Amino acid sequence: GGVCVWGSARRPGGRYFPGAPSTYRASSSLPDEKKEFLQNGPELEDFVSGDFSDKSMWTEYKGNLKRQKGERLRLPPWLKTEIPVGKNYNKLKSTLRSLNLHTVCEEARCPNIGECWGGGEYATATATIMLMGDTCTRGCRFCSVKTAKNPPPLDLNEPYNTAKAIAEWGLDYVVLTSVDRDDILDGGAEHFAKTVSHLKERNSKILVECLTPDFRGDLKAVEKVALSGLDVYAHNVETVPELQRKIRDPRANFKQSLQVLKHAKKVQPDVISKTSIMLGLGETDEQVYSTMKLLREADVDCLTLGQYMQPTKRHLKVEEYVTPDKFKHWEKVGNQLGFHYTASGPLVRSSYKAGEFFLKNLVEKRKTKVI
Amino acid sequence: SSEEDKVTVYFINRDGDKLTAEGKVGDSLLDVVVDKNLDIDGFGACEGTLACSTCHLIFEDHIFQKLDAITDEEMDMLDLAYGLTETSRLGCQICLKKFMNNMTVRVPEAVADARQSIDMSKNS
Numbered sequence: 001g002g003v004c005v006w007g008s009a010r011r012p013g014g015r016y017f018p019g020a021p022s023t024y025r026a027s028s029s030l031p032d033e034k035k036e037f038l039q040n041g042p043e044l045e046d047f048v049s050g051d052f053s054d055k056s057m058w059t060e061y062k063g064n065l066k067r068q069k070g071e072r073l074r075l076p077p078w079l080k081t082e083i084p085v086g087k088n089y090n091k092l093k094s095t096l097r098s099l100n101l102h103t104v105c106e107e108a109r110c111p112n113i114g115e116c117w118g119g120g121e122y123a124t125a126t127a128t129i130m131l132m133g134d135t136c137t138r139g140c141r142f143c144s145v146k147t148a149k150n151p152p153p154l155d156l157n158e159p160y161n162t163a164k165a166i167a168e169w170g171l172d173y174v175v176l177t178s179v180d181r182d183d184i185l186d187g188g189a190e191h192f193a194k195t196v197s198h199l200k201e202r203n204s205k206i207l208v209e210c211l212t213p214d215f216r217g218d219l220k221a222v223e224k225v226a227l228s229g230l231d232v233y234a235h236n237v238e239t240v241p242e243l244q245r246k247i248r249d250p251r252a253n254f255k256q257s258l259q260v261l262k263h264a265k266k267v268q269p270d271v272i273s274k275t276s277i278m279l280g281l282g283e284t285d286e287q288v289y290s291t292m293k294l295l296r297e298a299d300v301d302c303l304t305l306g307q308y309m310q311p312t313k314r315h316l317k318v319e320e321y322v323t324p325d326k327f328k329h330w331e332k333v334g335n336q337l338g339f340h341y342t343a344s345g346p347l348v349r350s351s352y353k354a355g356e357f358f359l360k361n362l363v364e365k366r367k368t369k370v371i
Numbered sequence: 372s373s374e375e376d377k378v379t380v381y382f383i384n385r386d387g388d389k390l391t392a393e394g395k396v397g398d399s400l401l402d403v404v405v406d407k408n409l410d411i412d413g414f415g416a417c418e419g420t421l422a423c424s425t426c427h428l429i430f431e432d433h434i435f436q437k438l439d440a441i442t443d444e445e446m447d448m449l450d451l452a453y454g455l456t457e458t459s460r461l462g463c464q465i466c467l468k469k470f471m472n473n474m475t476v477r478v479p480e481a482v483a484d485a486r487q488s489i490d491m492s493k494n495s
Contacts, residue, residue, distance in 0.1 A: 070410060136422075138423065139417030139423025139425060140416060141413035141481075143416075147416065147417035147422045148417075149420055149422050149444070242482075245481075246453075247413075249423060250451040250452070250453070314413075314415045315412065315416065316412050317412040
């Protein structure tokens with residue numbers, strides 16, 4: 001393609017235009033060698049798309065992966081992503097404004113947005129809607145969502161409006177999540193549950209996953225959400241028991257989170273339970289394995305593992321960048337331990353292609369008549 | 372004058388390193404850590420809204436005695452902090468005054484040791 005050369009332009013006649021773009025350096029005045037270089041050299045797409053999935057780059061990466069004292073690790077190549085494109089992605093994005101929906105995908109600038117919204121071979125586009133506002137009552141060391149002691153009051157029309165919008169949107173699988181609302185008596189459980197029931201009323205075929213807070217261990221609140229008609233009950237333990245105190249708000253802890261997951265199943269045995277942990281915060285392999293066993297023993301069905309990435313300077317530094325191969329190892333371990341599925345990879349997040357995994361697994365299990 | 376305003380504070384971070392920072396009278400200790408890009412991570416998660424205890428700092432006795440009285444709101448959050456001491460306060464609530472010039476504050480451990488799971492704080 002054509003090349004636009006910035007720099008001072010000397011026009012015939014001696015007039016001088018510093019900084020003006022010059023197309024006067026027409027290709028016909030270049031030596032043949034240069035012409036060929038431009039003809040056969042990189043196009044714009046090469047710079048934009050890059051070659052980030054090239055595995056040979058990953059194994060050759062010589063950068064430090066384990067943080068030393070005082071150091072801040074550099075981002076390894078496997079954590080860089082492509083720009084989202086595609087028909088599905090554009091369609092979902094363009095209807096968002098008119099429906100007034102807030103997605104954590106956009107708010108948190110998740111790098112997987114193109115993949116999830118695009119849907120996969122099962123054509124299951126997934127999006128994660130944020131309920132109850134964008135301000136949390138807790139400050140965890142790994143999360144950059146805004147915090148306040150008293151966030152703005154709930155919009156009582158939100159459950160109805162959100163359900164209406166989601167039904168119109170035409171998603172196959174929706175994840176509803178929220179911030180912690182310790183300022184509300186039931187932690188927002190009723191609000192959550194109403195959104196699910198309204199949604200199922202409008203479209204009984206849509207699959208609904210709720211990624212809930214711990215409601216400060218209030219099991220009645222957990223029950224309210226578990227009985228709302230949802231398909232998947234998710235709550236994130238975030239890390240191994242030994243690091244809970246360091247990375248999560250002190251009001252959260254492993255035992256409480258495990259109780260949330262167990263109780264959801266107790267009151268609604270048909271529900272599928274799910275949790276997520278971040279790697280790279282200083283945990284050991286033994287701790288990760290032992291945590292996975294504890295989760296399986298609590299009958300948690302689905303597990304996701306992803307790389308922790310430091311959102312701002314006020315948050316914890318990354319202690320280690322875990323390699324893609326190591327993540328694959330944990331996936332194998334998860335499968336061996338008997339989880340319905342284990343989604344494990346550096347960029348995997350709690351609701352990463354959730355619909356995709358869910359249906360793919362369900363279909364496969366039905367084929368072998370396990371379920 | 373602008374010189375009168377300046378206060379030097381020494382921070383001992385979790386690695387035991389001594390960091391030197393200069394703030395102005397009125398800046399909170401959280402402001403100093405964030406604005407001066409001090410090497411203290413996981414500090415100030417709630418951005419000073421008294422909704423976490425990640426800016427927990429330990430003061431020298433003679434400085435601690437002279438700090439403004441603690442509010443109930445600060446106490447609620449401070450009570451949840453790991454490694455609480457008799458001279459602990461939340462950095463976002465302590466604003467620099469001239470008498471603090473050349474004081475040393477310590478950033479407490481976030482967890483005893485990655486291998487231990489014992490926590491002696493009130494919250495365990």
